[in-house]
Amino acid sequence: MTSSDLSEQSIFVPDKKEENDELCNDYDSCGHLEALCIVTLKACIEVTPAIEALYDSINNNDGNTKTKADDSVFTIADGLVQYILTEVLSLNQVVGEIVGEEDCIVNLTSKPYTVDDFIIPIEFETIIEDTTSKIKKIQQEWFSSLSFSEQKQQSNYYQSLTAFIDPIDGTREFSTQKGEQCTVCVGFADTRTGRPVAGVVYRPLSKPQSTWAVGAKDENYASSSLLQQQKVDNDNDDLSGSLLTTNGRISPFLESIMDELQYKRVCSGGAGNKMLMLLEGQGTAYIQDRGVSRWDTCAAQAVLEANGGVLYKLDQFMSMSTSMSNNNDITEDNDDTLLSYTYRKTNKNLDFVPDSALLTKYNAADGKGGIEQRLAVTASEVKPYSNLCGLMALDKSKNNLKSKTEILDGLKRAAKSSPPAFD
Known part of the structure; x- marks a missing residue:
């Protein structure tokens, strides 16, 4: 095996x-x-x-x-x-x-x-x-x-x-x-x-x-x-794929992504479960702009990478450049090491970006972030293991320049109308 x-x-x-x-x-x-x-x-x-x-x-x-x-x-x-x-x-x-x-x-x-x-x-x-x-x-x-x-x-x-x-x-x-x-x-x-x-x-x-x-x-x-590989049936033949999301409320950014990429929404719980669903062919991508932690993604990332897939920080993926001279593909000079969260035992969030993430009761160090509705300015304000930069996960079939470029273009179009929450 x-x-x-x-x-x-x-x-x-x-x-x-x-x-x-x-x-x-x-x-x-x-x-x-x-x-x-x-x-x-x-x-x-x-x-x-x-x-x-x-x-x-x-x-x-x-x-x-x-x-x-x-x-x-x-x-x-x-x-x-x-x-x-x-x-x-x-x-x-x-x-x-x-x-x-x-x-x-x-x-x-x-x-x-x-x-x-x-x-x-x-x-x-x-x-x-x-x-x-x-x-x-x-x-x-x-x-x-x-x-x-x-x-x-x-x-x-x-x-x-x-x-x-x-x-x-x-x-x-x-x-x-x-x-x-x-x-x-x-x-x-x-x-x-x-x-x-x-x-x-x-x-x-x-x-x-x-x-x-x-x-x-x-x-x-x-x-x-795993469960038998299966393709998610789309009720609308015009839809080109499916986005794995939480069972609960999703951000306007994710709604906009589904519109731009013509993806159907597939709801399910747990980051680890959604990673397995990617490997089973039950979703095209798992994209999240809020609400998970390092213990949710460490194993998922390792297993996806071992199986030819990827799990990236969403903000870093969205900052990647494309080149018109390379058929508008993602350029090879993007630093892949910046795309991963940092997994170490720490009392400080090692991937914190100032003025990027909205403080919430889930990510705020004092558990009261949702009261003021403001962006975190210093790493001391957030929990050390909160994933504040979002995530994007793909299985092996989509881990190629063509697919990632198509998804990146869709994300950038979606962000113009509804920026990612990063909370």
């Missing part, structure tokens, strides 16, 4: 044990990043029964959710999955740094088990204990399969990585009976360059089986178990 030819990928297996058995266990034969992806994916597979049980409980109105200060939703599943990946799988001891969306205290050592101020109901104790036991076994098998020299080599390399974890990407969907749109996102970035180098995006609740994509471009590694 190491093919990047996604048109041939439609792998469904009967149960979680068989699904894990399909994955490589000979970590000595894997690249360092491939091994990290496989171990993380195995952990995601094993935590799925617990996620399913909590999802059913939450959507039966059994509580176990709360609203954070910025109006985003937190559930027991968020805290539990992040804890299991960091503490039980021991990613916190493997990689140099970890940035997780959820800042909470989890107790799985003494009963009653707790996640933040939630007491985990007694009926979940057995499934959580089974899950942690299986994931500890994955971690032990990983290290016991390596020679001493290989362990040391991997350890030294992994210390140069920062993991960005979104335990349940699409928590609002998770708590409103749209679990098939949620993903577990684990991205690994090179701390020195700040660029994503590997990632796992895993849909635990898709039907008939969990679906996922993993990859590490530098090791030429990409693998997936």
Whole structure:
């Protein structure tokens, strides 16, 4: 399962044990990043029964959710999955740094088990204990399969990585009976360059089986178990493509893009899920001018790049130049390194642009940005991991000069009537 030819990928297996058995266990034969992806994916597979049980409980109105200060939703599943990946799988001891969306205290050592101020109901104790036991076994098998020299080599390399974890990407969907749109996102970035180098995006609740994509471009590694590739049917034959958007309200800029490019709107939740939808052929592009964070995009970018696609900062892409002498194509002298967000553990937003992003309760450091309705002037005013420059994501089929030039021209036309919000 190491093919990047996604048109041939439609792998469904009967149960979680068989699904894990399909994955490589000979970590000595894997690249360092491939091994990290496989171990993380195995952990995601094993935590799925617990996620399913909590999802059913939450959507039966059994509580176990709360609203954070910025109006985003937190559930027991968020805290539990992040804890299991960091503490039980021991990613916190493997990689140099970890940035997780959820800042909470989890107790799985003494009963009653707790996640933040939630007491985990007694009926979940057995499934959580089974899950942690299986994931500890994955971690032990990983290290016991390596020679001493290989362990040391991997350890030294992994210390140069920062993991960005979104335990349940699409928590609002998770708590409103749209679990098939949620993903577990684990991205690994090179701390020195700040660029994503590997990632796992895993849909635990898709039907008939969990679906996922993993990859590490530098090791030429990409693998997936996705829904059958499908083309979105347009009711209007004049429409040329489709734009993946949030389920909620979208900006006038995105509305204008659909008009300019003649795209149909395809609504869905979660950045990780929409990236998988791109790989499945369910959308032409995913463009967003507001509201996501580094843990939403690190894994998505790494997986897209490993599969031949791209995830760019929207503002930098829109500033790219075109050349009439090159059939109006995007010129080759555009600096690709400027197109990526910077992924490092930090207390300062490393991609902040003064007087560009409108302060909101989602991105403001004090959580009150929406009251004054003004642009952020200094980096200290915004959260360190807010993606304030928008994003544009394409799969391999659109990652070419002709397609990107057509999209860029459409975006620039759209911005003349409705500039991007960048909030």
